[in-house]
Amino acid sequence: MDNKSMQTKDLVLQTALGMFRSKGFTKTTMRGIAAEAGVSLGSAYYYFASKDELVLELYRESVGEQRAAASAAMADTTGLAVRLKAALHAGVDALTPYHHFGGAFISSALPPQSAVNPFGEASGKAREDAIAIFAEVIEGTKVPVFLRAQLPELLWLGYMGVVLFWVYDRSEDQRRTRTLIDGASPLIAKLLSFSRLPVVRPLVEEALALKVRLRP
Amino acid sequence: MDNKSMQTKDLVLQTALGMFRSKGFTKTTMRGIAAEAGVSLGSAYYYFASKDELVLELYRESVGEQRAAASAAMADTTGLAVRLKAALHAGVDALTPYHHFGGAFISSALPPQSAVNPFGEASGKAREDAIAIFAEVIEGTKVPVFLRAQLPELLWLGYMGVVLFWVYDRSEDQRRTRTLIDGASPLIAKLLSFSRLPVVRPLVEEALALKVRLRP
Numbered sequence: 001m002d003n004k005s006m007q008t009k010d011l012v013l014q015t016a017l018g019m020f021r022s023k024g025f026t027k028t029t030m031r032g033i034a035a036e037a038g039v040s041l042g043s044a045y046y047y048f049a050s051k052d053e054l055v056l057e058l059y060r061e062s063v064g065e066q067r068a069a070a071s072a073a074m075a076d077t078t079g080l081a082v083r084l085k086a087a088l089h090a091g092v093d094a095l096t097p098y099h100h101f102g103g104a105f106i107s108s109a110l111p112p113q114s115a116v117n118p119f120g121e122a123s124g125k126a127r128e129d130a131i132a133i134f135a136e137v138i139e140g141t142k143v144p145v146f147l148r149a150q151l152p153e154l155l156w157l158g159y160m161g162v163v164l165f166w167v168y169d170r171s172e173d174q175r176r177t178r179t180l181i182d183g184a185s186p187l188i189a190k191l192l193s194f195s196r197l198p199v200v201r202p203l204v205e206e207a208l209a210l211k212v213r214l215r216p
Numbered sequence: 217m218d219n220k221s222m223q224t225k226d227l228v229l230q231t232a233l234g235m236f237r238s239k240g241f242t243k244t245t246m247r248g249i250a251a252e253a254g255v256s257l258g259s260a261y262y263y264f265a266s267k268d269e270l271v272l273e274l275y276r277e278s279v280g281e282q283r284a285a286a287s288a289a290m291a292d293t294t295g296l297a298v299r300l301k302a303a304l305h306a307g308v309d310a311l312t313p314y315h316h317f318g319g320a321f322i323s324s325a326l327p328p329q330s331a332v333n334p335f336g337e338a339s340g341k342a343r344e345d346a347i348a349i350f351a352e353v354i355e356g357t358k359v360p361v362f363l364r365a366q367l368p369e370l371l372w373l374g375y376m377g378v379v380l381f382w383v384y385d386r387s388e389d390q391r392r393t394r395t396l397i398d399g400a401s402p403l404i405a406k407l408l409s410f411s412r413l414p415v416v417r418p419l420v421e422e423a424l425a426l427k428v429r430l431r432p
Contacts, residue, residue, distance in 0.1 A: 102328070103327035103328050103329045106323075107327050110322050111319035111320070112318070112386075113319045167328060168333075168335055176432070180426070180430055183429065184426065187419060187422060187426070194416065199410070200410060200416075203403060210395075210396070210400065210403070214392055
């Protein structure tokens with residue numbers, strides 16, 4: 001994509017986000033976005049086949065931002081709790097401008113028939129990138145070897161839970177979500193270190209085997 | 217409510233559910249429901265102020281069904297894993313007829329601004345009843361005393377996770393959800409019994425304290 005195209009694409013996206021904010025997601029149409037951005041409807045559709053595509057692009061961009069910020073914040077530490085905290089805060093930071101339409105995104109993106117649901121095919125690449133952030137979280141830490149293969153996806157699932165909590169969070173600046181991240185990260189790190197105990201390990205192995213059985 | 221009223225209310229609800237199934241949730245209107253049920257629009261609105269109210273009634277009924285079936289299934293056992301399994305299966309049993317519009321319910325009920333979101337005020341009574349099912353689950357079991365006050369709500373939250381998994385479950389008769397319940401229940405029971413270990417207990421106590429701090 002050349003520079004001009006990138007600019008137009010970004011203009012359409014930013015216009016759409018502004019309109020989602022001011023008019024609400026459901027009332028915003030592709031036609032309205034094109035008119036507001038001053039591009040033809042055909043041009044808007046060229047970059048985004050639907051409003052769903054715009055949501056997906058937003059998701060992709062937020063993952064990119066989260067990844068860059070998390071990497072930077074993790075550079076100087078090997079402690080799992082600190083690294084996990086950094087990745088989770090970076091994710092919420094990237095989403096914060098969109099908190100007021102978190103509910104609309106749940107309606108549009110969470111239903112299983114949605115083209116952009118976070119567990120679906122269309123969002124596969126963004127999901128892989130998001131899971132890769134949590135693979136980086138455990139790099140260089142003391143996480144037990146038998147956990148390493150499945151842990152990034154499990155941590156990402158936990159992050160999805162944090163995002164759901166954040167959508168419902170009505171406290172000022174979503175402070176409760178920050179409390180959740182700060183409180184849960186060291187607990188998860190400790191829990192993972194317990195998985196080495198001979199009495200706990202079989203339980204964790206059973207849980208991992210269950211997760212494999214649950215794959216579609 | 218007299219018998220005739222109860223019948224009319226139920227007729228409106230059953231008609232609505234049939235239409236949600238055949239036409240989809242969003243395309244079904246209160247006017248259409250009234251016409252199909254052969255009652256006046258005023259009468260339909262008398263029982264249900266909105267489609268949201270119909271969703272809430274469905275939620276209430278499913279909790280009632282779950283509770284009755286769970287109580288019956290738990291009557292002869294004091295094992296936590298078996299009791300938890302019974303309560304979770306009973307919940308999914310009650311929801312099974314509505315699987316094909318699980319996605320529509322997510323759109324309508326899950327957003328935080330929805331009047332009937334499962335964490336909101338309007339659904340408070342139904343939520344209490346649902347949590348009471350999990351209070352019954354731990355009755356007579358060996359769950360450590362320090363966990364008893366908060367555990368029913370935590371188990372209910374876990375059940376909400378199972379419901380979300382079920383909504384996404386495209387396997388035949390949602391078998392993966394059944395596998396999840398059968399696999400996770402004994403793991404949760406074992407995990408809870410570990411919370412007695414001197415090394416684990418402080419961690420669990422910290423998690424409970426965090427949960428208290430996260431209350432709105």
